[in-house]
Amino acid sequence: LRDLPAEGLRSRAAEALERARARSTVLTGVVDDDDLVRQHSKLMSPLVWDLAHIGSQEELWLVRDVGGREPLRPDIDDLYDAFQHPRASRPSLPLLGPAEARAYVAEVRAKAFDVLERAPMTGRPLTEAGFAFGMITQHEQQHDETMLATHQLRQGDPVLHAPEPPPARSGELPGEVFIPAGSFVMGTSLEPWALDNERPAHEVEVDAFVLDTVPVTNGAYLEFLESGGYDRREWWSAAGWEYRSAHDITAPRFWRRERDGWWRVRFGVHEPVPVDQPVVHVSFYEAEAYAAWAGKRLPTEAEWEKAARFDPATGESRRYPWGNDDPTPEHANLGQRHLSPAPAGAYPKGASAFGVHQLIGDVWEWTSTDFAGYPGFRAFPYREYSEVFFGPEYKVLRGGSFGTDAAAIRGTFRNWDYPIRRQIFSGFRCARDAAPGERA
Ligand code: AVJ
Numbered sequence: 343l344r345d346l347p348a349e350g351l352r353s354r355a356a357e358a359l360e361r362a363r364a365r366s367t368v369l370t371g372v373v374d375d376d377d378l379v380r381q382h383s384k385l386m387s388p389l390v391w392d393l394a395h396i397g398s399q400e401e402l403w404l405v406r407d408v409g410g411r412e413p414l415r416p417d418i419d420d421l422y423d424a425f426q427h428p429r430a431s432r433p434s435l436p437l438l439g440p441a442e443a444r445a446y447v448a449e450v451r452a453k454a455f456d457v458l459e460r461a462p463m464t465g466r467p468l469t470e471a472g473f474a475f476g477m478i479t480q481h482e483q484q485h486d487e488t489m490l491a492t493h494q495l496r497q498g499d500p501v502l503h504a505p506e507p508p509p510a511r512s513g514e515l516p517g518e519v520f521i522p523a524g525s526f527v528m529g530t531s532l533e534p535w536a537l538d539n540e541r542p543a544h545e546v547e548v549d550a551f552v553l554d555t556v557p558v559t560n561g562a563y564l565e566f567l568e569s570g571g572y573d574r575r576e577w578w579s580a581a582g583w584e585y586r587s588a589h590d591i592t593a594p595r596f597w598r599r600e601r602d603g604w605w606r607v608r609f610g611v612h613e614p615v616p617v618d619q620p621v622v623h624v625s626f627y628e629a630e631a632y633a634a635w636a637g638k639r640l641p642t643e644a645e646w647e648k649a650a651r652f653d654p655a656t657g658e659s660r661r662y663p664w665g666n667d668d669p670t671p672e673h674a675n676l677g678q679r680h681l682s683p684a685p686a687g688a689y690p691k692g693a694s695a696f697g698v699h700q701l702i703g704d705v706w707e708w709t710s711t712d713f714a715g716y717p718g719f720r721a722f723p724y725r726e727y728s729e730v731f732f733g734p735e736y737k738v739l740r741g742g743s744f745g746t747d748a749a750a751i752r753g754t755f756r757n758w759d760y761p762i763r764r765q766i767f768s769g770f771r772c773a774r775d776a777a778p779g780e781r782a
C-alpha cells in the first residue's frame with residue numbers, strides 16, 4: 343500500500359468503502375423499519391443509530407476534515423457522538439428515522455467520493471497513504487460487526503443467510519505448539535492503515551511458552567461445563583466468581599440445555615451445539631475459568647502476537663500468520679462469509695510460521711492483557727478511538743471473528759472490551775509456561 347501511486351490508493355480506498363457500504367446495506371436492509379429503530383438489547387444501539395453514526399463519522403473526517411467542505415448536518419453531530427449518549431439511552435433520542443438515515447449516509451458518501459477523487463494521498467498525516475479513508479472504512483466495518491452482534495440478539499425468524507463454513511481439513515493436529523524464548527517486533531510503524539493503538543513497532547522479550555494449536559472448541563468447553571466447571575469456585579477468579587454468581591452464568595450466551603443435550607440459537611436458527619467449532623460468546627471470566635480447569639492460562643497479548651506474526655526463519659514479524667499477503671477465503675473465516683466460526687483445522691493455509699491455526703478469523707480471542715498504549719504511543723487522530731479506554735477495566739482481544747472484515751483485521755490489530763462482555767463474537771485459546779527443558 344505504501345508504494346502504491348495515488349491512483350492505486352484511491353481505487354483501493356474506493357473499493358474498501360464500497361464493500362463496507364454493501365455490508366451495511368444488507369445488515370440494515372433485511373429487517374423492517376420497526377426492527378431498525380428497536381433496541382434488541384440494552385448493550386446495543388438500535389441499528390438505525392449505527393447506520394447514521396457511520397455517516398456522521400464519515401462526514402466529520404472525510405467531508406469536513408480531509409475535504410474542508412461545509413458541514414451537511416451539524417445539527418446531528420451530538421446525537422451520533424458515542425461519548426455523549428450511552429447505548430442504553432440511544433433509543434429515546436430524536437434520531438433520524440430509517441429513510442432519513444439512508445438518505446443521509448448516501449449524501450455523505452457521494453461527497454466523500456468527491457473528496458477522494460481530489461484529495462492528496464500524502465502531505466499530512468491524516469491523508470498519508472489514504473489513512474483517513476482506511477480509518478473510515480474500518481470504522482464502518484467495525485460497526486457492521488457490532489450490527490451483526492445486534493442481529494444475533496434479535497428475536498424472530500432468520501433474516502441473514504450464508505453457506506456453511508468449510509470442514510476441518512488438517513487431519514490430526516498437535517494439541518499445542520512450542521514457542522521458543524526470544525524477542526520479536528510487536529506492533530507496527532509501517533502498516534499504512536494501522537490504527538494508533540497498533541503503533542509504534544517495538545521490540546518485546548517473550549519467555550518460552552506453549553500455545554494451543556486451535557481455539558478452544560465447543561466440545562472441549564462442554565467437558566469443562568459438564569464437569570461442573572461453572573459451579574466450582576476454584577476455577578474462577580474473585581471477580582469472575584462474583585460476575586458468574588450475580589448473573590447466574592451457567593453456559594455460554596445463547597446456549598440452552600435440552601433433553602438431548604446442548605443447543606444454541608444462532609441468528610435465529612436453533613441447532614445442536616457443534617462440537618468441532620470454536621466456542622463463541624464467552625466472557626473473559628469464563629475463558630479464564632476454563633483455562634484454570636485445563637491447568638493452563640490465557641496467553642498474554644505479546645505471546646499471541648508473537649505466535650501469530652514471528653517468523654523464526656527470518657527473525658521478522660509478518661503482517662498476518664501466513665505471511666504478508668492480504669487475507670483470502672483460503673486463509674481465514676472473515677467478513678460474514680459464513681455465519682459461524684469454522685471447525686478447528688478448517689484453514690491449514692492460514693497457519694502461522696510456528697504452526698498455530700485460526701489466529702485470524704473465526705472468534706476474537708481473549709488475552710490476559712489490560713488495554714494500554716505501546717511505548718511511544720501517540721493518540722491519532724482522536725483520543726476517543728483508543729486512549730480514553732486505556733486501563734485495567736478493559737481486556738485485549740485479538741485476531742478478529744467470522745464477523746470481522748479483512749479490512750478491519752491484521753496481525754497487529756487490537757480490540758478491547760469489558761471482561762464481562764459476551765454478546766461479541768468472543769472465544770479464546772489457552773497457553774502455558776514451558777516446563778524447564780521443554781521443547782516441543
Ligand atoms: C474497537 C470495537 C472496541 O466498537 O467500541 C467504533 C470500535 N470505535 N466506533 C467499538 C469503534 C468507535 C470499538 N472497538
Ligand code: FE
Pocket residue numbers: 395399424481485
Ligand atoms: Fe463508532
